Each structure stands twice: as structure tokens, then as C-alpha cells.
Amino acid sequence: MKHNHSIVWLRRDLRLHDHAALSAALSAPEALQCVFVFDSDILAQFANPHDRRVNFLARILAHLHAQLQARGGGMLVLHGRATEAIPKLVAATHAVRLVLAEDYEPGPIARDAAVEKALRGGCSVVTVTDHVMISPREVVKDDGSAFKVFTPYYKKWLSKLTPLSSAEFEVEDAGRYASYEAMCTAARAAGLNVLDAANPAAMLEAMGYVHREDDLWRVDDVHQRLAHFVEEKIRPYPSARNFMDGDTTSKLSPYLRFGLVSVRECVRAAEAKGGGEKWINELCWREFYMAIMLHFPEVAEHEFVEKYRGKLTWSSNDAHLQAFREGRTGYPIVDAAVRELLQTGWMHNRARMIVASFFSKDLFLDWRKGEQFFAEHLMDYEFSSNNGGWQWATSTGTDAAPYFRIFNPQLQSEKFDAEAVYIKRYVPELRNLSAKEIHALHSRSHPEQREGSLFDERDSSAAPQNDSSYPHPIVDHKTAKDFAVQVFRDLGHVMGGA
DSSP, X not given: OOSOEEEEEOSSOOOSSSOHHHHHHHTSSXXXXXXXXXXXXXHTTOOOTTOHHHHHHHHHHHHHHHXXXXXXXXXXXXXXXXXXXXXXXXXXXXXXXXXXXXXOSHHHHHHHHHHHHHHTTSSEEEEEOOSSSSOTTTSOOTTSOOOOSHHHHHHXXXXXXXXXXXXXXXXXXXXXXXXXXXXXXXXXXXXXXXXXXXXXXXXXXXXXXXXXXXXXXXXXXHHHHHHHHHHHTTTTHHHHTTOTTSOOSOOOHHHHHHTSSOHHHHHHHHHHHSOOHHHHHHHHHHHHHXXXXXXXXXXXXXXXXXGGTTTOOOOOOHHHHHXXXXXXXXXXXXXXXHHHHHHHSOOOHHHHHHHHHXXXXXXXOXXXXXXXXXXXXXXXXXXXXXXXXXXXXXXXXXXXXXXXXOOOHHHHHHHHSTTOHHHHHHOGGGTTSOHHHHHTGGXXXXXXXXXXXXXXXXXXXXXXXXXXXXXXXXXOHHHHHHHHHXXXXXXXXXXXXX
16 A cells, blocks of 8 residues: 555544544645544443443444545544554554544543554654644643633633634545545454444444444434524523523533534534623633643542542442432432433533532542443543532532532522422422422431431421332431531641641
8 A cells, every 4th residue: 555645533523524633634635544443441441331422433433434435435443452553554554644633631642642652753643633622731821830720711711712713624525535445454454453334233243332222312413403502592591501400501512522513613603693602611611621631630530639639538338329320319309310311321510510519528429439420321421521520519629619518409409490390300200299399308317317327317207208119318418518518627627737
């Protein structure tokens, strides 16, 4: 095979429009080959054979393959360790250029460095900025140090936004692709595991996953979703976004996470419509957490606030952890949120804050276990945002909620799901109760109270009766809140006097 092509390594940019890497590759004269690697190092963390994200990826790749075939190419899909597969592919096909979008999390940074080292200069590596508006390497203080608080980060981020920041990357790719069949042949000859890009079920089966239909997350309607949100929801978004009983948010996060839509498209659409400042602010939170992960990679495993590292003795109550994972804590708003996640792969953002606060403050379970639970199920799972959100709720992260600010599940449900529409949707055993009765359910005491537990001693005889299959509260909120506040307060005093 001649030295006449570039490889475009797709990761979080799974589209063929407004594409920084494709645009960069097309600026050179060589033919292109798009490649995606189902990285076995990553898949090892997601062992569920029914994983929604892997299914989603397979359908996305088949969709891209069909689009590329119509343009004279094809999607080369590999399965294996990316650190080995990409250098082997470059060597086998004698590629002259590898083009990719930069990442900002520790694992991907190490992976990309390993790939570039393995290439030993035999192939030029072109790195572009794509899945953020502005590289977090550029959004820093005037002295070059990293921001630790969102508001000044956001102000600097806004100051750097220009029309060029959101400009579309043109992709004029007709007739520019290498022979897909020749690429597949060369890859197989090099011992690479080439998957059938046209067949999602075959791709999944080859990797040990089970194909499933999922109408909730289609791969061909992202632009309709964006247009509908901008036209119908973006202006009321600032006040409506917290209410869980309606369809008030964009639900574009999975599409942003995998790059079916670019963040530039989102900003352009919001600015064109007007009134989208709050939504753009939320998009910036995503980039802020990427910046935190880039500049402070230790937060991947440790608390951002150093005084808490190794000092918090979390509960080891496995029964509480399991009840939480099943959505059976006896707190309707928490259980509804967890069940929404289990059933749909998504959770309302307000619900994420309620759930994370309950997990880390009411149950006093290690936030890392909660972060892992979200990682197992969220369609839009991004490590930096997930880590940042959990540490925010736990009061151990950057710009976090004060330790004494703990979400009250009853007040949250009364305010943001007043008629219990959201709760009844996901907790069907409560559908025969009134909203008032549902919001008050947490006040019942647990039938197996014991001295020294976090359960109070109130009589539950006057409590409303629900379906007997719905559990009693596993903790008392006030007692649990007081306990968490005291732990953080005592630790603060100890560290302050050290």
C-alpha cells in the first residue's frame, strides 16, 4: 500500500460534519481513512453485556459507515487495545499522518502519548481541538495558573469566545477517501480484529455484547432534537430546567458526549435563537470540569480539597448501597431518579444532585462508589463531569456545595415534582397515593430500628399506607444530616488546628 493517505482516529467526534479532525486531514492532499477502536482497556470497565452505550456506539458506527460508503469510503472499526491497534494500523497501511482530537482526562492523555511514542516519528501526528469550545489549556488565569472556581473560569471563557470559536469546520470530502476494502485487508493482514461496520449486532456479538433495540436514543435525529430544544425550550430553560415532572431539558448530553453534535453547533443555535445564555453557561460547566481534570488529575481518585483526602471514614453498609442501587431507599424522589437511570440510561440533572447528596450525606457512602454507579449506567457518562458533579455534592470538590448544605429529599420533591408526576412515572407502586402522601413518606420510621442507628424513633402508625412492596426509609434524613455535618465540622476543626 502506497504512502498516500491519512488516518483520522475518531473517538468523541462521531459525525462527518463540523469536524475539526476531518477538516484538518482534508487540508492535506492525501486520501483519508476514518477509524474507530473499541478499546478493550475501556470496555473492561463496562462488563455488562447489555450496556446501552456500547449498543449506541455500534449503531452510530453503522450509521457513519453507510454515510462514508455513499462518499466512496467506509468506517474501519477495530476491537483491541488502542495503544497497540493504532500503531499497527499505521505501520500496516503506511499512513503518513494520524489526525485526532485532543482529550483532557488522565487515561486518554496517557493512551494518546503511548500511541505517539509507539509511532516513533514514522507518522506525523496532528492534534486538534474539537469537543470543547476552547481548549482548557487556554482558559487560565493571567499568571498562567488554573482556575479552581467556575465563575471566574466562565468569565475568562466568555472573553475568549469569538465568531471563530463557534465557526463550522467545513468537510468537503467527496472523493477523498482511501479504498475501504484495501484498508480492511491490510488491517487483517497485520493481525488486527476488524469488525463488520455495517452490522451493529455482529459488532456487538464479536465483542461479547448483546444487541438491543433502543428507541429512546436514536442515532439519526440529533439535529431534530437540537432544533426542537432551541425553538421550544431554550428561552424558558433558566426557570424550567429544574422541574422533573416535565420535558424541560435538551437531553442532548449523550449526543455531545459521543460527538454526534458538536458543541459549536449548540452554541451557534443558541445564539441565533437568543435567550440561551443559561444553557451556554451549562455547556461551559462541562468544559470547566474537563479543565479541572486536566490541571488537577489527582481528582480522578482523590478529593479535590486536600484536607479531606484519606480523612473521611465512609460507611461500609452494603445493605444501604444495594438498596440505593435498586432504587429502594424509601425516599420516593431518590428512588424515582435511580429507576429512571436504570430504565432509560439518563437522569434529570436536578435529580443527579439530589441523588448524589443523599448518597454521600444521608447514607454517608463513599462518593467514588456513587460515581461508579453512574459510570455503569449513564448514557452521557463523561468522567470529568461525573467526577466533578459527585465531588460538588459531597462538598469535597472544586467550587463545591458547603458541607452543611444538604438536599432535603422531601423539600426537593415538593418543589420540583409538586404533583409527584415524575415519582409516579418511575415508582408505580405509589401511584394510588396523593402527591402530599408521597412527599411525606420519608417521615415513616423503619420497622427494624435499633439503638445507635440513623433511624429515629417516631411512630409510623399514622403514616399513609402505600403498596406493601415499597420499602420504609432506610435512614432518617434529619439524623443522617446532623451526623454528616458533624463529621465535616469536626474534621474542619481538627485540620484547622493542625
